[in-house]
Amino acid sequence: MAGEPGRYHVDSSDPRNPAYLVDICENDANGWCGCRNFEIVHQPAWQRGEPGKHRCKHIIAAMLWECEEGAKLWNLCHGEREDGP
């Protein structure tokens, strides 16, 4: 989202909720999502310190998107230049 680093609206498969708000900076950069699955499954697991399953698919999607954008940005800055051996 413009002006709010780390925050994204991720498309949902639920027609009643067209998009969820995701903040990938929350929870010590584990990420936070507004979906019910995150609230009842992933957030408690993170708080209990259980391994894995700390992120719902929306957070993962937002993180992948950020990586892609980051890679694009990097390519813009560095892609055209050949540094040579």
Ligand SMILES: [Zn+2]
């Ligand atoms: Zn979610």
